[in-house]
Amino acid sequence: MNRTVIRGGLVVTAAEEVHADVLVEGEKVVALASYGSGVAEGWTADRVLDARGLYVIPGGVDAHTHMELPFGGTSASDTFETGTRAAAWGGTTTIVDFAVQSVGSSLREGLDTWHAKAQGACAIDYGFHMILADVTEHSLKEMDLLVAEGVTSFKLFMAYPGVFYSDDGKILRAMQRGAENGGLIMMHAENGIAIDVLVEQALAAGKTDPRYHGEVRRELLEAEATHRAIKLAQVAGSPLYVVHVSAASAVAELAAARRQGLSVFGETCPQYLFLSTDNLAEPGFEGAKYVCSTPLRPREHQAELWKGLRTGDLQVVSTDHCPFCFSGQKELGRGDFSKIPNGLPGVENRMDLLHQAVVEGRISRRRWIEIACAAPARMFGLYPRKGTIAPGADADIVLYDPAARQTLSAATHHMNVDYSAYEGKEVTGKVRTVLSRGAVVIDDGAYLGRAGHGRYQPRATCQYLD
Numbered sequence: 502m503n504r505t506v507i508r509g510g511l512v513v514t515a516a517e518e519v520h521a522d523v524l525v526e527g528e529k530v531v532a533l534a535s536y537g538s539g540v541a542e543g544w545t546a547d548r549v550l551d552a553r554g555l556y557v558i559p560g561g562v563d564a565h566t567h568m569e570l571p572f573g574g575t576s577a578s579d580t581f582e583t584g585t586r587a588a589a590w591g592g593t594t595t596i597v598d599f600a601v602q603s604v605g606s607s608l609r610e611g612l613d614t615w616h617a618k619a620q621g622a623c624a625i626d627y628g629f630h631m632i633l634a635d636v637t638e639h640s641l642k643e644m645d646l647l648v649a650e651g652v653t654s655f656k657l658f659m660a661y662p663g664v665f666y667s668d669d670g671k672i673l674r675a676m677q678r679g680a681e682n683g684g685l686i687m688m689h690a691e692n693g694i695a696i697d698v699l700v701e702q703a704l705a706a707g708k709t710d711p712r713y714h715g716e717v718r719r720e721l722l723e724a725e726a727t728h729r730a731i732k733l734a735q736v737a738g739s740p741l742y743v744v745h746v747s748a749a750s751a752v753a754e755l756a757a758a759r760r761q762g763l764s765v766f767g768e769t770c771p772q773y774l775f776l777s778t779d780n781l782a783e784p785g786f787e788g789a790k791y792v793c794s795t796p797l798r799p800r801e802h803q804a805e806l807w808k809g810l811r812t813g814d815l816q817v818v819s820t821d822h823c824p825f826c827f828s829g830q831k832e833l834g835r836g837d838f839s840k841i842p843n844g845l846p847g848v849e850n851r852m853d854l855l856h857q858a859v860v861e862g863r864i865s866r867r868r869w870i871e872i873a874c875a876a877p878a879r880m881f882g883l884y885p886r887k888g889t890i891a892p893g894a895d896a897d898i899v900l901y902d903p904a905a906r907q908t909l910s911a912a913t914h915h916m917n918v919d920y921s922a923y924e925g926k927e928v929t930g931k932v933r934t935v936l937s938r939g940a941v942v943i944d945d946g947a948y949l950g951r952a953g954h955g956r957y958q959p960r961a962t963c964q965y966l967d
């Protein structure tokens with residue numbers, strides 16, 4: 502069996518930091534040996550990776566991506582092939598993408614369609630959540646089958662009436678089912694019915710620029726929906742995971758629920774931590790590049806999100822990677838912000854941006870690994886196969902240079918999209934080498950992986966509830 506030794510690095514996991522050598526056999530980590538123990542001296546290997554001066558960290562787990570998602574008459578511009586390759590460049594070795602149930606179709610049809618898109622295409626490992634767009638007696642029963650085959654989380658929408666939207670009764674039924682079968686309900690918490698009224702009024706008043714996207718999707722309507730989702734989950738006796746939290750008042754709702762002892766979890770994304778309504782207001786039509794939902798908020802909200810990540814009221818940072826090119830896709834909304842496809846590219850940037858937060862003293866190194874690797878793996882039933890470096894874990898490992906400097910740019914990124922949301926931003930820290938299940942997929946500026954290396958990952962149920 503192929504043996505690799507990673508020598509001389511600082512191994513950082515969510516639990517500890519230790520100077521240690523790591524032995525990989527085939528696809529798995531088999532041993533760690535701390536310096537001076539003498540243990541690693543006896544290791545023979547086919548390949549030695551020199552990690553002196555580098556961090557040795559678990560590959561990132563991005564639990565929220567939308568490769569090839571059909572949305573607003575177009576499709577997200579990254580395929581499973583291009584998107585997972587870009588993820589690897591950025592040190593992410595697992596994604597959990599969203600299979601979509603269309604209204605009138607079964608969960609099975611949706612899941613099969615997404616399997617067909619991803620099969621043979623991915624550079625790194627992948628799993629699926631299921632978007633429940635049509636809660637019926639049949640789809641509720643299907644939830645049980647999906648949980649049994651490793652699709653253990655279901656996303657519902659309080660937004661997008663007529664597309665993905667579920668009313669409170671449907672949400673309650675799905676939560677009740679999740680409480681029984683162990684499926685975790687993920688919620689897009691915005692009051693879409695009220696938002697649509699404000700959209701209509703804004704457009705009628707001639708307010709058509711991208712910045713109005715942020716104005717009509719009011720913070721209060723995120724907080725209200727978050728509160729309502731929490732109460733519905735409480736009634737159903739189910740846990741709840743709120744996706745892409747952007748408003749300070751929504752964080753407060755989560756924090757209050759957690760203080761009551763409820764199993765309520767929250768995710769935020771790099772765009773809410775680093776970008777703001779200032780970007781949405783950029784002149785010309787540039788603001789369209791930053792249109793996503795929930796929307797970017799005024800800069801003051803960032804401090805509350807960082808605080809939530811430090812206190813543990815927010816547990817996960819995912820990207821909600823859903824790229825649309827500025828040219829030809831975002832431009833569909835010229836003259837009507839409501840027609841701008843919702844979504845930002847980011848799957849390649851998450852590990853670096855969160856490391857930058859370590860550099861700036863916002864979070865610790867171990868918290869970086871926790872929110873980007875370990876917690877998403879635990880939340881979605883992939884731990885400890887993913888999200889840590891330990892004997893028995895998959896050898897998804899990143900050698901990370903904490904001192905390298907880089908400038909984020911569309912000119913150098915690998916996502917299939919014609920702009921970067923972080924164009925020109927300088928960050929300290931860069932991926933040197935990436936292993937996916939023992940195979941080197943990125944090394945020193947070269948992509949060595951292949952489409953089809955990535956394998957489907959059936960998942961256990963949420964491991965925060967055990």
Ligand SMILES: [Zn+2]
Nearest residue numbers: 565567821823
């Ligand atoms: Zn999403």
